[in-house]
Amino acid sequence: MPEQVRRQLPSEPIPQRKEGDDGPRSPDVQPPDTRELLERMRRIDPREARRYRQRSGE
Amino acid sequence: MFFGLETEYGVFVENCTLVDLACAVKAIIESYPYKAFGSWDYSNESPRRDMRGFYVKDLAVDPREEALDRETISRSPDAFEPCNKVLANGGRLYHDHAHPEYSTPECRTLKDLVAHDKAGERIVLMCAKEFSRKAGVMVKVFKNNTDFHGSSYGTHENYLLLRSIPFEAVAEAFIPFLCTRIIFTGAGKVGSELACYKGRKKVRYQLSQRAEHFDSVVGADTQFHRPILNTRDEPHADEHKYRRLHIIAGDANMSQYATALKVGTTAVVVEMLENGWRAPKWLQLANPVKAFHEISMDEEMRWIVELDDGKRMSAIDIQRLYLEAAQKMFPKADGDLKWVLGEWEYVLDMLESNPLGLSDRLDWVAKLQLIEMFKETEGADCDKLKAIDLAYHNVDLNEGLYYALEAKGMTKRIVNDEEIEHAIFHPPTDTRALIRGWLVTHSSSLLKSISWCTANLLVDGKRLKIDMRSLVGADGLPIIEELLNGEFVLERLLKVLPTG
Numbered sequence: 001m002p003e004q005v006r007r008q009l010p011s012e013p014i015p016q017r018k019e020g021d022d023g024p025r026s027p028d029v030q031p032p033d034t035r036e037l038l039e040r041m042r043r044i045d046p047r048e049a050r051r052y053r054q055r056s057g058e
Numbered sequence: 059m060f061f062g063l064e065t066e067y068g069v070f071v072e073n074c075t076l077v078d079l080a081c082a083v084k085a086i087i088e089s090y091p092y093k094a095f096g097s098w099d100y101s102n103e104s105p106r107r108d109m110r111g112f113y114v115k116d117l118a119v120d121p122r123e124e125a126l127d128r129e130t131i132s133r134s135p136d137a138f139e140p141c142n143k144v145l146a147n148g149g150r151l152y153h154d155h156a157h158p159e160y161s162t163p164e165c166r167t168l169k170d171l172v173a174h175d176k177a178g179e180r181i182v183l184m185c186a187k188e189f190s191r192k193a194g195v196m197v198k199v200f201k202n203n204t205d206f207h208g209s210s211y212g213t214h215e216n217y218l219l220l221r222s223i224p225f226e227a228v229a230e231a232f233i234p235f236l237c238t239r240i241i242f243t244g245a246g247k248v249g250s251e252l253a254c255y256k257g258r259k260k261v262r263y264q265l266s267q268r269a270e271h272f273d274s275v276v277g278a279d280t281q282f283h284r285p286i287l288n289t290r291d292e293p294h295a296d297e298h299k300y301r302r303l304h305i306i307a308g309d310a311n312m313s314q315y316a317t318a319l320k321v322g323t324t325a326v327v328v329e330m331l332e333n334g335w336r337a338p339k340w341l342q343l344a345n346p347v348k349a350f351h352e353i354s355m356d357e358e359m360r361w362i363v364e365l366d367d368g369k370r371m372s373a374i375d376i377q378r379l380y381l382e383a384a385q386k387m388f389p390k391a392d393g394d395l396k397w398v399l400g401e402w403e404y405v406l407d408m409l410e411s412n413p414l415g416l417s418d419r420l421d422w423v424a425k426l427q428l429i430e431m432f433k434e435t436e437g438a439d440c441d442k443l444k445a446i447d448l449a450y451h452n453v454d455l456n457e458g459l460y461y462a463l464e465a466k467g468m469t470k471r472i473v474n475d476e477e478i479e480h481a482i483f484h485p486p487t488d489t490r491a492l493i494r495g496w497l498v499t500h501s502s503s504l505l506k507s508i509s510w511c512t513a514n515l516l517v518d519g520k521r522l523k524i525d526m527r528s529l530v531g532a533d534g535l536p537i538i539e540e541l542l543n544g545e546f547v548l549e550r551l552l553k554v555l556p557t558g
Binding site: 033057 | 066076079123126157205209212214282306432442444447448449462
């Protein structure tokens with residue numbers, strides 16, 4: 001994807017690692033809109049487009 | 059402005075092969091649960107008549123499709139027999155080569171057009187649900203233009219255009235315009251379907267579902283070969299006065315805003331031509347087909363094309379040239395024209411400065427953001443991304459990804475749900491669709507056949523033909539207003555309208 005697109009996506013700052021820390025974790029909370037949309041996209045069967053066949057139209 | 063849209067829908071029917079799809083689609087259309095009229099008058103149709111002033115010998119046919127047709131007919135001889143539903147809203151639902159096709163009624167305003175286009179989604183979906191209930195199989199309906207395996211199906215636009223404008227002027231104005239407008243009309247597509255691009259160039263995402271399926275610049279074909287400027291000449295109006303500009307180089311839009319902007323800007327170019335504007339000679343593209351493909355596939359979003367004289371220009375700048383000509387020609391625009399000029403400028407500015415800021419307006423941006431959002435957390439499995447692309451176009455309000463965005467208020471709307479529901483059963487009140495819809499609702503027992511420009515009736519044993527060819531453009535309005543100023547009954551219709 002072009003950098004122009006990537007640059008504008010929201011990104012979380014990477015937290016500084018402390019001693020004994022397991023490293024950065026994914027944030028627990030996402031904006032509700034994104035979470036619901038993501039969940040909806042997760043539920044989509046990846047085979048749907050492969051088995052979707054149509055006749056050529058005009 | 060006088061326009062309409064035709065959309066061929068994609069349909070997934072559980073356990074149905076490509077050979078049997080035509081029969082399933084026919085059954086879906088026949089499942090329309092409300093009053094409609096079933097006999098279309100084909101006598102006004104001549105798809106081989108060319109705007110350039112001749113008849114083409116043949117329209118090219120895909121040999122693979124021909125073989126499938128033969129197999130379908132061997133199993134079901136009547137699979138491709140006409141199947142029509144002329145609707146109370148003045149539109150037409152019919153079977154076109156294994157696709158349900160919905161044609162909006164003729165409209166004069168963008169709001170009416172968007173409402174009737176959206177009504178079409180709901181009409182096809184209600185047929186599919188009814189068929190699904192009866193047949194006990196899952197059916198899904200998609201308003202898109204590709205099956206990701208190389209088959210494309212159309213969304214056509216129709217605009218009334220004065221015949222006095224020379225064909226060369228039409229071609230010079232519309233070829234650069236159609237190739238470049240996909241920067242705001244494209245519906246977005248994951249990947250590429252054409253073998254010539256598959257090995258040569260990695261295309262992850264492109265602006266248009268349709269662009270790569272176009273292989274010629276001008277012609278009357280629509281299926282095997284697709285020209286950027288289609289020259290089919292079926293005016294459905296007074297043929298001495300009008301052409302019907304039949305545009306096949308567009309995507310099906312889920313976004314109401316994109317539909318309005320696509321049709322609105324194109325109608326403005328028609329208006330400019332009718333008011334004497336001509337595209338500058340230097341604006342012609344060196345290779346329109348190549349430019350159409352390259353704009354669609356330019357993931358860097360620069361959208362640069364080569365002109366005939368070797369100079370290079372961006373699609374945004376080419377569109378600005380049309381916009382500036384329109385602003386100059388219509389300085390006191392109001393109504394739809396004012397809306398189009400304002401939004402056209404806004405969108406071009408945003409495409410230059412912040413294209414992703416248009417996710418509430420343009421389909422390709424909205425879909426791209428969904429796909430990027432998914433890739434960020436879940437990865438980039440190609441099949442899954444194509445499935446997400448397909449789901450964006452699912453017209454079921456509870457399943458489609460576009461409708462998930464709409465439910466969250468993330469899309470800019472032109473019409474609300476009440477206006478869409480109203481358009482399912484009611485024609486626009488300022489075009490001849492009013493008469494067609496009225497006849498279907500109130501006089502279907504007298505109707506023998508009907509079309510865009512004729513209604514054939516049998517009244518008291520006498521054959522009557524209502525001729526609606528003159529009821530288009532500005533000419534038609536006074537007659538329709540006269541009809542609306544009195545009792546709307548058949549006797550009066552026959553008095554006011556030309557009959558033969």
